[in-house]
Amino acid sequence: MGFTLLEVLLAVLLFAFVMAGVWGALSGATRITRSTNALMTQSEAVHTTQRFIRTWLAAAQAQPYLEAGANRSREFVGSATKITYVGPLPIQAGHAGLYVQTLELLQGKDGGAALELNYVPYTGSQPVSGKPERHVLLTGLHGGKFEYFAAAAFGKPAAWRGDWAAANGLPLAVRIHLDPGWKERVAFPDMLVRLHTATGIGLQPTGMTP
Amino acid sequence: MNRRERGTALLLVLWVSVLLAALLAGLAAATRSHGEAALYGSEQVRAELAAQAGLAHAVAGLNAQARSQRWIPDGRAYHFDFDGAKVTTRVVDVGGLFDLNATPTDMLQRLFVAAGADSARADRLAATLADWRTPPTGADAPAAHGLVRSIDQLAALPGMDPALFAKLQPAVTVFSGRNFPDASYAGPLALEALRGIRAGVAATLVRDRRARPASVGAGNGVAAGAVAGGALVAGYGGTVERVFASAVLPDGTRADLDVTLRLALTAASARPYKVLDWRPGSPGAP
Numbered sequence: 173m174g175f176t177l178l179e180v181l182l183a184v185l186l187f188a189f190v191m192a193g194v195w196g197a198l199s200g201a202t203r204i205t206r207s208t209n210a211l212m213t214q215s216e217a218v219h220t221t222q223r224f225i226r227t228w229l230a231a232a233q234a235q236p237y238l239e240a241g242a243n244r245s246r247e248f249v250g251s252a253t254k255i256t257y258v259g260p261l262p263i264q265a266g267h268a269g270l271y272v273q274t275l276e277l278l279q280g281k282d283g284g285a286a287l288e289l290n291y292v293p294y295t296g297s298q299p300v301s302g303k304p305e306r307h308v309l310l311t312g313l314h315g316g317k318f319e320y321f322a323a324a325a326f327g328k329p330a331a332w333r334g335d336w337a338a339a340n341g342l343p344l345a346v347r348i349h350l351d352p353g354w355k356e357r358v359a360f361p362d363m364l365v366r367l368h369t370a371t372g373i374g375l376q377p378t379g380m381t382p
Numbered sequence: 383m384n385r386r387e388r389g390t391a392l393l394l395v396l397w398v399s400v401l402l403a404a405l406l407a408g409l410a411a412a413t414r415s416h417g418e419a420a421l422y423g424s425e426q427v428r429a430e431l432a433a434q435a436g437l438a439h440a441v442a443g444l445n446a447q448a449r450s451q452r453w454i455p456d457g458r459a460y461h462f463d464f465d466g467a468k469v470t471t472r473v474v475d476v477g478g479l480f481d482l483n484a485t486p487t488d489m490l491q492r493l494f495v496a497a498g499a500d501s502a503r504a505d506r507l508a509a510t511l512a513d514w515r516t517p518p519t520g521a522d523a524p525a526a527h528g529l530v531r532s533i534d535q536l537a538a539l540p541g542m543d544p545a546l547f548a549k550l551q552p553a554v555t556v557f558s559g560r561n562f563p564d565a566s567y568a569g570p571l572a573l574e575a576l577r578g579i580r581a582g583v584a585a586t587l588v589r590d591r592r593a594r595p596a597s598v599g600a601g602n603g604v605a606a607g608a609v610a611g612g613a614l615v616a617g618y619g620g621t622v623e624r625v626f627a628s629a630v631l632p633d634g635t636r637a638d639l640d641v642t643l644r645l646a647l648t649a650a651s652a653r654p655y656k657v658l659d660w661r662p663g664s665p666g667a668p
Contacts, residue, residue: 190394194398197398197402198398198401198402198405201402201405201406201409202405204409205405205408205409205412208409208412208413209412212412212413212416215416215420216416216419219419219420219423223423223426227430227662227663228662230660230662231660231661231662233531233532233659233660235531235532260532260534260661262663268534268537268538268542268544268547269534269535269536269537269538270531270532270534270535270538293538294535294538295527296527296528296529296531296535297527297528298527368641368657368660369657369658369659369660371656
């Protein structure tokens with residue numbers, strides 16, 4: 173009874189091969205699980221952000237608000253990386269009333285960009301005051317831009333423009349394009365949000381510049 | 383091979399299989415829950431679009447040429463199926479709602495009582511709202527904001543709570559300009575406050591009115607103090623209407639829409655209506 177040295181060595185070698193295969197399979201499976209989870213988390217974040225914007229930016233109202241220190245009120249201000257508007261927020265989140273909301277694409281120190289929402293309660297004709305509540309909606313972006321669909325003048329056909337500087341009124345629609353910088357293969361489809369109460373015509377402080 | 387050592391390979395293989403299976407099961411569960419979330423998201427969009435179809439349907443109904451086809455904006459329910467969704471739409475003429483800017487303080491107090499506030503609290507709320515809507519005249523009127531521009535601002539009124547706001551919001555507007563609602567279009571809560579009658583009586587009156595056909599020319603000049611128990615008849619409303627649309631899919635996914643719109647007076651207009659107020663996910667028609 174017993175084994176020769178050769179038999180034992182062979183057995184150990186075989187066992188090592190088997191274990192290497194097993195380890196490879198296990199670590200591969202773990203890697204797949206981890207990357208799939210990351211993918212799902214990222215696409216969940218994109219869905220949630222898009223859903224929020226589609227519902228609540230679309231409900232923006234043409235209400236004049238006054239920035240602290242400003243000498244004239246605005247209803248909607250849009251630039252390539254920032255939108256400020258007045259609208260409600262989901263009541264389930266414990267909010268009440270109207271808020272002056274800002275969606276902003278912020279450049280971080282590491283070169284990446286983040287999409288942020290911040291809001292303060294709407295105070296009618298009183299200047300906006302109070303510390304804004306901030307929420308980061310998406311991180312890990314390369315950049316992006318916002319565009320506005322509106323007529324350059326009454327009776328003219330509407331066209332896309334890079335900003336909305338009118339003292340009153342809302343653009344008909346907002347287009348949101350973001351460049352994802354995250355490594356997961358999750359796209360951020362371009363969003364076209366129709367502002368339901370908009371007229372698409374506003375009084376531009378320095379004349380209409382389409 | 384030793385009898386006792388026989389089967390170690392089998393054990394090893396079994397263990398590895400179990401480990402791999404556990405990992406894969408975890409992955410499958412995560413993928414499935416993600417798939418379900420995505421499905422829920424797309425179903426939610428479907429329901430929202432069906433509710434918007436309800437809005438378009440209501441505009442067509444309000445503009446119908448034949449009087450027998452025309453919708454009656456007194457809060458009665460109209461049902462139709464759209465892409466598998468059951469859509470229920472109710473239209474309320476803003477004349478049947480309490481205007482937050484025009485309603486006198488005593489009438490506001492009755493409205494808050496009808497919505498469930500006790501008398502002292504209703505007094506306070508009515509007074510606060512009256513102060514709020516006073517045009518600001520400088521530093522001496524810190525509570526004054528001027529016009530109430532949106533019914534959502536009522537939720538931010540000091541002393542208001544979400545439950546009371548939820549009861550009030552279907553019965554109020556900022557678009558009618560009337561100092562009291564028209565009983566021909568009022569919902570149960572508004573009618574209860576308007577006529578000072580019990581909730582049950584108001585509900586019966588409204589239910590009976592919604593079962594009756596409309597009458598041309600009705601809906602004008604029905605005074606606040608009209609016979610408390612008298613039967614009501616609806617008219618065909620004005621041009622500013624509040625539309626409550628809700629869509630329910632077979633799997634129970636639901637979307638609600640609450641839109642106030644002004645109908646175009648000319649049929650040839652490029653836009654048949656203009657949206658004055660768009661409130662997503664706001665359930666509960668009066």
